[in-house]
Amino acid sequence: MGSFLLRVSCGLLAGSLWAQSGVALHNLEIGAAGMFPVSGYKTDAYSAGPAWRPGYELRFLRPLGAEVGFTEAWLPGSNCEYYGCTHPTEIFKLLDYGLRGHILLHADRIDLSAGVGGGYIWYQYGDSYTNGSLFQYSGKAAVALDRHGRWRIAFTLRTWRDLGRPTQQWLSTTASVIFGFGRPLGAP
Secondary structure, three states, X not given: OHHHHHXXXXXXXXXXXXXXXXXXXXXXXXXXXXXXXXXXXXXOOEOOEEEEEEEEEEXXXXXXXXXXXXXXXXXXXXXXXXXXXXOOEEEEEEEEEEEEEEEEEOOOOEEEEXXXXXXXXXXXXXXXXXXXXXXXXXXXEEEEOOOOOXXXXXXXXXXXXXXXOOOOEEEEEEEEEEEEEOOOEOOO
């Protein structure tokens, strides 16, 4: 009986994947990014560097979604001692999660959104002093590439910072491709 219900559920899901408006229930995103240290003494030793970001958004309502993403960046640092300076590259990993509000324009082909939520940062050589929770907020503009809005290109500006005493603030810019499928509640 369980196998039968699973097959019926998969069949219903597969049938509704392509019958959608310009708004998708599930959105998978991957993109190339640049990561920039903005302020705080924890960022002083680093310079801007390349990054990449996969992400997922669940649009449970037409104007509102929950998102999660992961950014991995390679930032050159500097370590100066008595005999001179070295400039090693350090890997940073940032997790972001939160809610995103959407405004759809031009027959759902243009999607402007703003997101807010939490995050976490891992330094390659970090400990409990450097690794920690962050607050993140972002703005995104996405444009549909096809008539149904399944494929989109997007540009995102995202900022991470700690709460309280400002010890670190990071900025990333991401150019990405999004693939969406399924229909959220409230979609025509």
